[in-house]
Amino acid sequence: MGPEPPQVSIDIEPVGRRVQVAVGTTILAAAQSVGVGVAAACGGAGTCGCCRVRIAGGELTAASEEERRLLGEPALAAGLRLACQAGVRTDVRIVIGPESLTATQRLQLEGLGADVSLDPPVVGFEVVLERPALEDLRADATRLLDALAATRPPVEATGRPPIGLAVLTELPAALRAQDWSGRVALHRPRGEVVAIRPPAARLLGLAVDLGTTKLAAYLVDLDTGSTVGRAGAVNPQIGRGEDVMSRIAYANTGPAARAELRAAVVEAVGRLAAELCAAGERDTDAIVDCVVVGNTAMHHLFAGLPVRQLGQAPYVAAVSDPLDLAAGDLGLSLAGGARVYLPPLIAGFVGADHVAMLLATEAAEASSTVLALDIGTNTEISLAHGGRLWSCSTASGPAFEGAHITDGMRAAPGAIERVHYGDGRFSVQTVDERPAVGVCGSGILDAVAEGLRVGIVDARGGLARSHPLVATDNGRPRCVLVGAADTGHHRDIVFTRSDVGEIQLAKGAIRAGTELLLSAAGIESVEVDEIVVAGAFGTYLDLRSAVRVGLLPDLPLERFRQVGNAAGAGARQLLLSRDRRLLAVELAGRAEYLELTTHPEFAEHFVMAMGF
């Protein structure tokens, strides 16, 4: 063992953090150690090129082969580096570009309102207890259950509901403080008392959508069914890889890594709950029920289940039935006896979030034929037709999240989100109307669609070299969307043949999945009555562009419905209705899962769907 390496300091801008680290530490590791989120889609392997930073002073280790390839010499010379590759040699100051900083991205929290008949699993019963006296020495719990048995209408529960240790621990003080009255929160499916609240207290539920990138939480009034608060946060696991597979690969490095991922997301959910309660001057003790939805990997990591088997063929889940866990056991500080419900899932890559989305959109309940897509790095697609339900998952890649695109970025301020071509030039709209610094998924989709419309992009995906906006860089054509004079970083924002190719691969995968579901159901796309498009990208995309590039079937636009965070809406329904919980189990049970990677016709459909 040699002596400890000397310490140096890193100043991280624009967040203004300083961190002391050992010489040789990568910038990514340093930023993560102080909770500064840097986009790292590949988990720090040096392959995605997301974690670009600029050095503004000091010395870093020499550029790696990956950096030379992903950034190129001119960018390196201008001080750009990849945070996951560059190690520090002296005190340094680095600037994280808006496209690489994960904390400022737009969070998508709108969604469907839960429109279900109010019949929550957890309900409140007002009780008034007899005071103990020398001639009435019943225990507090017995006294409470006797009072509960006397309520009108009677409690629907078989026998006397049990009271868990967490509730018992709080019971004596609560009864005395509340002058022997209160509101008992009863978990009806379990027949268990989960909290004793003050008289007339509102009972709250927490619905959480655990996205791979984003967390969305909703506070729901269980007595009225209304949503009383919503909040979002970046999934803190993101520094350990941006996609599900990188996250699983990290968890596979050891039990401590899996525990770290679990603790990070549980803590973030707890913080959202606290934040939502504080905003309404409520206490987290008022949260008597919780529903958490997420893809299978997020679900497993949250529940503390192993994920290794999800990363290896044939990609099976540890459990697909619904889970009913104690909030306290998970490390969530809600009402003492509160439970956390995780709905059932369909397959390793069609998770509980997709089931929640199907619930919220009622896609699988109508007698009509409905195609429902949740577009992301993995796109889950379901088709309901003639009383049957087929589902699949397709690897659409991160292009629609702005990754692997020359000037790609997430939907953060300054991202081009709309593109229109007219009068010989492109006009763009950016997030928050800030000067353009890159292009996000809906923007690159528009750019390709507009390019096709006006002949800049040909049917095979090539760029028309003769077009005035197409220039050649090292022999490779690129099309300028916004010239350097009008961008936030004074460099051209372009799209290249390779970017068009990424879109072709992504839309080819989604379209091939769609076609195979249609063929499983034995129908043509014109027979689809409604197409539901969910998810962040699905909500912001321009339907005309999506149809023009062939991402979605060419059907009249009125048949499409863009629904925002439907998984979150589904989670809220599951807080408010026992029937919806039964339906979730029924849907997941009857969904017929189609494995695409081994499907004999997938490659053919995929290749055919890539052209324009």
Next chain:
Amino acid sequence: MAALDELREAVIDGQLAVAVEQTKRGLEEGIPAQTLFDDGLMAAMRRVGELFEEGEVFVPEMLVASRAMTAALEVLKPELVAEGASTSGRVAIGTVMGDLHDIGKNLVAMMLRGNGFEIDDLGTDVYPERFVQAIRDGAEVVAMSALLTTTMTNMRAVVEAIGEAGLREGVAVVIGGAPITQTFAEEVGADGYARDASSAVRMVEQVLGRVRATNGP
């Protein structure tokens, strides 16, 4: 020969039906199957590789071209077997254990085939023992693919299994796939890495040259 020109063009453009039709026409006109293969299909795939490197075509077009070539090759296969063919080397290729993705692997196989290599396609979810068996069956090159961060680590097990079987010296091990890097290739002890199907051909040729030089005549 018009049929050959049109065959090459059809493959490059990814026109499956035309490629098949031109192959049949070529055979009817008496062009030897080996000539149709060498100067038609192989030449077309080499041209696709060049266009890729020039930035003129991209992965989607390579896939479409490779699909047309596969269909045309099906027509030629019976004739080629009859004539007997020479090869640049024998490559056993497969997607590693735990991974079912084969589009990239198939593309590399196609480009290698187009450049005269004999391909032993082991398919997907290939266990280490299967790669070892392929070497015993005569493969000089083992080419592995993985699309997932969670399965790329299984490449190490294959390199180890080849070593344990005492076959490592005589064989070239090359890897590729979306999450793979040169650094990773060195870590697992592979002889070569290529980032796309087109550069894979050159890389395999170089690595194979080195291995053959080491092994002696």
